[in-house]
Amino acid sequence: MEKGTFTVKKGLAEMLKGGVIMDVTTPEQAKIAEDAGAVAVMALERVPADIRKEGGVARMSDPEVIIRIKEAVTIPVMAKARIGHFVEAQILQALGIDFVDESEVLTPADDRYHINKNEFTVPFVCGARNLGEALRRIGEGAAMIRTKGEAGTGDVVEAVKHIRTVMDEIRRVQNTPDEELMTVAKELGAPYELVVEVKRLGRLPVVNFAAGGIATPADAALMMQLGCDGIFVGSGIFKSDNPAARAKAIVEATAHYNDAKILAEVSRGIGGAMRGINVSGMHEEDRIAGRGW
Amino acid sequence: MKIGVLGLQGAVREHLWALEKCGVETIVAKKSEDLADLAGLVIPGGESTTVGKLLVRFGLLEPIKERVRQGMGIFGTCTGMILLAKEIRGSDQPRLGLMDLTIERNAFGPQVESFEMELPVPVLGEEPYHAIFIRAPYAVAAGPGAEVLAELNGKIVLARQGKLLGAAFHPELTDDLRIHKLFLSMLAEKTGV
Numbered sequence: 403m404e405k406g407t408f409t410v411k412k413g414l415a416e417m418l419k420g421g422v423i424m425d426v427t428t429p430e431q432a433k434i435a436e437d438a439g440a441v442a443v444m445a446l447e448r449v450p451a452d453i454r455k456e457g458g459v460a461r462m463s464d465p466e467v468i469i470r471i472k473e474a475v476t477i478p479v480m481a482k483a484r485i486g487h488f489v490e491a492q493i494l495q496a497l498g499i500d501f502v503d504e505s506e507v508l509t510p511a512d513d514r515y516h517i518n519k520n521e522f523t524v525p526f527v528c529g530a531r532n533l534g535e536a537l538r539r540i541g542e543g544a545a546m547i548r549t550k551g552e553a554g555t556g557d558v559v560e561a562v563k564h565i566r567t568v569m570d571e572i573r574r575v576q577n578t579p580d581e582e583l584m585t586v587a588k589e590l591g592a593p594y595e596l597v598v599e600v601k602r603l604g605r606l607p608v609v610n611f612a613a614g615g616i617a618t619p620a621d622a623a624l625m626m627q628l629g630c631d632g633i634f635v636g637s638g639i640f641k642s643d644n645p646a647a648r649a650k651a652i653v654e655a656t657a658h659y660n661d662a663k664i665l666a667e668v669s670r671g672i673g674g675a676m677r678g679i680n681v682s683g684m685h686e687e688d689r690i691a692g693r694g695w
Numbered sequence: 696m697k698i699g700v701l702g703l704q705g706a707v708r709e710h711l712w713a714l715e716k717c718g719v720e721t722i723v724a725k726k727s728e729d730l731a732d733l734a735g736l737v738i739p740g741g742e743s744t745t746v747g748k749l750l751v752r753f754g755l756l757e758p759i760k761e762r763v764r765q766g767m768g769i770f771g772t773c774t775g776m777i778l779l780a781k782e783i784r785g786s787d788q789p790r791l792g793l794m795d796l797t798i799e800r801n802a803f804g805p806q807v808e809s810f811e812m813e814l815p816v817p818v819l820g821e822e823p824y825h826a827i828f829i830r831a832p833y834a835v836a837a838g839p840g841a842e843v844l845a846e847l848n849g850k851i852v853l854a855r856q857g858k859l860l861g862a863a864f865h866p867e868l869t870d871d872l873r874i875h876k877l878f879l880s881m882l883a884e885k886t887g888v
Contacts, residue, residue, distance in 0.1 A: 403812040410809045413829045413868050417740045417773070420704040439749060441704065441742040476786070476800060477742055478830065500806035500830070523807045657703045657749050658725065 406523030411545035414478070414501065414525055415609045418442060418546075418632055422622065422653050423611070425449050425636040427467070429474035435639070438649035442478040442501070444634070445471040450507050450554030451637035451676065454688075460508040462490040465497055472498070480527070485694055486512025488521075495524040501546070502526050504539075506693035507553045507636075514695060519543030529613065531564045531691060533571035533600070534590035540608055541593040547606055549630070550691040551614015554637050556678025558615040558624065560691055565612060565628045575600050614691065617642070617675045619655030619668050626659035643673030696882065699724030699733045703749040705741020705774060709867035713875045727758035735768040735858070735882045738775030740829065740865050743800065746774055747789035756789065763793060768858030770878040776854075776861030777832050784835070794856045795838025802833045802850070802863075814864070816845045816853060819873045826852070826864035833863050858882060 404410075421441030426432040427449060435443050447463040448456065462483050472479045478500035483490035485504055490511075494502050504517050506529050519526040520543035529550035530536035536547045549568070551561030571590070575597060578586055583601065587594040599607050612625030613634035622633045633656050635649075642648045651668040658664040681689075700710045702723035714721045714737070724730060736759065738746070750756045763769060769791070771779045778790045782797040803809070809830055813823035824845075834851035837843050845853035852863040853874075858881050866874040 403810045405808060405810045407811055409827060409868065410811055410829060411806075413827055413865060414806055414809065416706045416709065416868065417742065417829060419706060419708075419741075420702075421742060421745055436744065439745045441745050477744060478806065495807060498805040498807060525806065653745065654749070654752065658753075661725075 408543075408545065411525030412608050415527070415546035418478075418611075419609055420632055420657060422633045422635060422649075422656050423480065424639055424649060425634075426471060427640070429470050431640055431645070432471045432474045434646050435649055436475045436477050438646060439653035440477060440649065441632070442480055443471065443475060444480045444482065444503065444636075446482065449637040449640060451556075451641050452554075453507060454554040462487070462493065462508070465493065468494070468497055468499065482508055483517070484508040485510040486515050486517060488517045491517050491522060491524075491526075495522055499524060504528050504544075506550060506690050510693050516542050516695065527611070529691070529694060530568065532567045533575070534592045535694065536568060536606055536610070537590065537592035537596040537600070540596055540606070544608065546608050546611065548611040548613040548634055549625075550694070551612070551616070552681045552684075552689060552691055553614045554679075555615050555681055555684075556617040556638055556641070556676040557681040558617070558621045559681050561612050561614045561616065561625060562628065564614075565610075565625060565630055568606070568610065569629050572600055572605060576604055615681070616652075617678060619651045619665060619672075622652045623655045623659040623665050626656060632656065638676055641676035647672040648675070696720065696734045696879065697722065697732055698735045698737060698879075699729055700737045700739060701746070703753070704745050705739040706865065706867050707739050710737045710739045710772075713867055713872060717872055717875050717879060719879060726753065727755055730758055730762045730767070733762065733767055735770060735878065736762070737878075738769060738771040738778055739867060740773035740775070743774040743777040744788050747778060750778075751789045756791065759791060760793065763859070766858070768860070768878065768882045769793070770860045770862075770875070772862045772865055772867060773829065773831060776834075776863055779859055779861045780834065781838075794854065794859050794861055795840040796834040796851070796854060796861065797836040798832050799835050800832045801830050803828060803831055806830055814845055814847065814852070818844050818877065824866075824873065825869050825871060827868045828864045831863045834861075855881065858884070
């Protein structure tokens with residue numbers, strides 16, 4: 403009997419496909435998310451929109467918060483560790499968290515290196531803006547990838563850019579002759595073996611979710627139609643007028659992302675979306691997607 | 696023979712790949728009209744509370760049960776096994792409730808306790824089955840209608856009842872097609888549920 407194998411880690415991510423993972427800060431919010439049909443919750447002290455507003459150093463959440471959320475639901479519970487902060491990840495693993503997000507939403511703890519995720523029993527998800535970044539994270543042991551988008555903005559434009567970039571680069575790898583793959587790997591800054599595998603599979607070797615700016619059922623369906631395997635919603639639910647209705651609608655839209663009639667139906671009467679921040683008007687230093695190496 | 700894979704959430708594509716390798720026609724089933732001419736339906740691994748709620752919201756629970764009464768088989772893995780069971784300990788979540796099983800969800804613990812192992816499955820022959828358990832359930836009890844096909848430390852991890860087959864692990868994550876083939880052979884049998 404073998405625990406913590408890459409198959410088992412990657413396998414949990416496969417089981418989350420077609421589902422919605424929601425940021426929650428209290429056990430009550432966790433229940434709302436579960437009742438709406440979330441496949442997992444991300445346990446946090448503050449959602450990204452508040453981290454952005456309040457500033458300061460954003461760290462792993464208080465274990466007390468995480469434990470109370472874990473006790474409130476039966477679905478998987480995820481939690482965030484700072485980039486490179488392997489001790490925060492060790493603590494989350496000791497707490498029995500189901501998935502660790504090594505997240506750019508928190509203030510990075512290391513300005514050069516990410517966590518060696520292969521050393522852990524708990525699986526990791528990491529953000530990526532392009533194929534090279536995704537494959538570097540998988541090389542370090544990430545069992546799941548998500549777009550970085552621009553968290554806490556409610557603006558989907560960056561998430562769209564990131565999934566389009568990844569899909570475009572995958573198509574290019576697929577059309578590259580074998581003898582050119584080493585140079586492609588060098589240019590992408592990605593492990594050669596993983597580039598070869600991407601060519602063979604025609605997709606990433608692990609599931610790829612959308613994150614960072616999804617605020618409406620239509621945003622979720624857009625990301626699914628662009629080729630994402632599932633959806634993370636951070637601030638988009640509990641910063642909206644009617645979190646329970648919006649959460650349920652985003653779950654339904656993700657399940658039926660290709661059916662415009664159902665999308666029209668579930669988008670009706672769910673109250674206003676989070677107000678949000680227009681990414682194109684943001685200062686470069688306010689953007690967090692650039693964190694990660 | 697046409698087999699549908701319930702496509703609301705979970706490891707849908709992995710089951711499609713396995714079934715295609717078995718040489719049967721497949722569709723992704725999301726609506727009740729998709730069920731019309733299916734010999735069998737696969738309910739993949741996923742999150743059982745999510746899939747159960749979507750079955751209710753999109754009106755699939757009764758149509759699936761009706762098709763089972765007409766002879767359609769169901770193969771449920773992990774989430775699918777939970778949804779097939781009559782009893783789920785400590786939960787009133789929506790379900791099909793067609794098999795005489797009492798399920799314990801997340802029975803092995805959180806994800807760090809998930810594992811893979813060589814599981815003896817006598818009905819498949821001598822060679823054990825490489826079984827992948829992910830936040831897996833098991834059945835603590837089987838009623839008279841259900842036949843236990845594999846156990847792990849005294850807990851039921853594979854069971855059948857007529858044309859219904861439930862696995863606590865994930866045959867869709869391996870290349871071993873024996874359990875998918877077992878399901879297809881069950882569908883070819885003459886006996887009803």
